Amino acid sequence: MSKKLNIGLFGFGVVGQGLYDIVKTKNLNIEIKKIAIKNPDKKRSLPAEIFTTDRDDILNNPEINTVVELINDTEAAFEIVSRALSSGKNVVSASKKMIATYLNELIELQHEHGTSLLYEGSVCGSIPIIRNLEEYYDNELLHSISGIFNGSSNYILSKGFLEGLDYDSALKQAQDLGFAETDPTMDVGGYDAKYKLIIAAAHAYGVVVNPEQVINVGIQNLSANDIQYAREKNLKIKLVPVAKELDDRHVTLFVLPKFVNDTEFLYNVEYEYNGVTVQAAFADQQFFFGKGAGGHPTGSAVLSDIAALRYDYQYEYKKAKSVKDLRFTNNVDLNIYLSYQDESLVDELGFEHIHERFYSGNYKFVTGKINLQKLIEKQHRISESKAFVAFADQLTGVSLAPVKQAAEVF
Ligand SMILES: NC(=O)C1=CN([C@@H]2O[C@H](COP(=O)(O)OP(=O)(O)OC[C@H]3O[C@@H](n4cnc5c(N)ncnc54)[C@H](OP(=O)(O)O)[C@@H]3O)[C@@H](O)[C@H]2O)C=CC1
Numbered sequence: 001m002s003k004k005l006n007i008g009l010f011g012f013g014v015v016g017q018g019l020y021d022i023v024k025t026k027n028l029n030i031e032i033k034k035i036a037i038k039n040p041d042k043k044r045s046l047p048a049e050i051f052t053t054d055r056d057d058i059l060n061n062p063e064i065n066t067v068v069e070l071i072n073d074t075e076a077a078f079e080i081v082s083r084a085l086s087s088g089k090n091v092v093s094a095s096k097k098m099i100a101t102y103l104n105e106l107i108e109l110q111h112e113h114g115t116s117l118l119y120e121g122s123v124c125g126s127i128p129i130i131r132n133l134e135e136y137y138d139n140e141l142l143h144s145i146s147g148i149f150n151g152s153s154n155y156i157l158s159k160g161f162l163e164g165l166d167y168d169s170a171l172k173q174a175q176d177l178g179f180a181e182t183d184p185t186m187d188v189g190g191y192d193a194k195y196k197l198i199i200a201a202a203h204a205y206g207v208v209v210n211p212e213q214v215i216n217v218g219i220q221n222l223s224a225n226d227i228q229y230a231r232e233k234n235l236k237i238k239l240v241p242v243a244k245e246l247d248d249r250h251v252t253l254f255v256l257p258k259f260v261n262d263t264e265f266l267y268n269v270e271y272e273y274n275g276v277t278v279q280a281a282f283a284d285q286q287f288f289f290g291k292g293a294g295g296h297p298t299g300s301a302v303l304s305d306i307a308a309l310r311y312d313y314q315y316e317y318k319k320a321k322s323v324k325d326l327r328f329t330n331n332v333d334l335n336i337y338l339s340y341q342d343e344s345l346v347d348e349l350g351f352e353h354i355h356e357r358f359y360s361g362n363y364k365f366v367t368g369k370i371n372l373q374k375l376i377e378k379q380h381r382i383s384e385s386k387a388f389v390a391f392a393d394q395l396t397g398v399s400l401a402p403v404k405q406a407a408e409v410f
């Protein structure tokens with residue numbers, strides 16, 4: 001018999017309400033006892049007695065054994081989750097920024113207090129990728145994980161590419177549908193996809209990477225010329241996070257827009273759908289597909305975690321224990337496309353090879369091989385000068401850069 005879960009829920013927005021809708025249709029051995037929210041004056045769909053603005057009503061309540069954290073405030077979420085884990089309560093969270101930022105601390109708290117933190121809903125909404133990376137691929141060597149990890153930016157790209165809708169209107173729709181973050185720069189700037197990538201990489205490779213070390217370039221500077229370039233080559237542009245093992249000691253992570261061709265699974269992933277491509281040594285290529293944003297899809301993943309807690313499920317971070325020598329690096333070479341206005345940017349980026357250069361009126365682009373570290377150094381410059389960068393290759397083309405001779409380094 002599974003144990004009864006008495007839940008204290010933090011957050012009753014898109015995902016909190018979505019979870020509540022699903023829970024009430026089920027006859028599980030779980031009960032939502034109290035819901036903490038921020039604004040006591042907001043109109044709610046449930047009786048006032050269930051709500052509180054005092055987090056202690058949940059955290060200090062001995063009857064509540066499980067906390068579900070679904071709020072949009074990273075620091076408050078970390079405080080709530082830390083206190084819950086430290087006081088013997090298991091936690092389910094979907095707050096990817098909080099989890100990616102504080103993953104080492106959260107792993108430590110679980111070890112120290114013997115409590116469990118599950119977060120399937122934090123990565124690609126309804127797609128069960130974390131538990132698969134943790135359990136199913138436990139003994140598999142994973143060459144790469146990549147995909148579409150952000151529903152809002154994919155929604156905007158699909159609306160533009162398939163329906164010709166302008167960027168601002170498509171973003172407004174993504175916000176109205178509850179897909180976008182409170183600050184949508186998180187979505188369109190590739191931050192949200194990066195947080196999710198970092199969480200996935202911890203389970204796939206056992207490396208916990210500081211978000212500040214990982215480049216994220218978004219879709220804000222995408223122009224009609226870039227879309228036209230893709231169309232003419234029968235390509236689509238998607239925002240793609242990549243984690244790739246380069247050799248048995250190095251793994252790299254980056255988030256860049258990518259040209260995707262029609263033989264790739266991601267080509268047909270549209271709107272708020274997400275997709276995850278796993279390239280494994282023995283299983284070869286596998287693809288996971290599902291809704292990546294929205295109250296009910298995310299609520300379904302949160303509920304699956306809650307149900308797993310009835311049987312005391314915990315992540316073991318198995319790869320972290322088994323793979324000791326793997327290190328994160330940005331010292332990789334990759335092929336990119338850069339469309340730009342400011343000619344000096346191309347020189348500053350120091351391409352290793354230029355494959356193609358094009359000038360016509362106000363549309364200029366270059367394709368070539370570059371060191372990722374160079375892109376990181378010039379990231380602000382690229383964004384300020386309204387240049388657009390995309391990964392223009394397959395993952396097999398991403399390689400560890402040769403170590404420079406001392407004379408070249410200095
Ligand atoms: N929307 C989506 O599709 C997905 C969202 N997520 C993540 O889930 C989390 C919630 O997202 P979402 O539901 O969209 O956000 P919303 O903005 O819709 O809702 C946020 C909720 O958090 C509450 N809240 C904020 N601060 C506090 C606090 N200090 N104490 C208690 N409650 C607080 C708000 O209260 P009030 O109602 O009073 O304003 C609100 O109910 C975020 O971390 C998001 O990144 C993950 C996957 C998908």
Ligand SMILES: N[C@@H](CC=O)C(=O)O
Nearest residue numbers: 150151152179181293
């Ligand atoms: N803002 C996110 C919500 C889900 O994680 C997205 O658009 O994917």
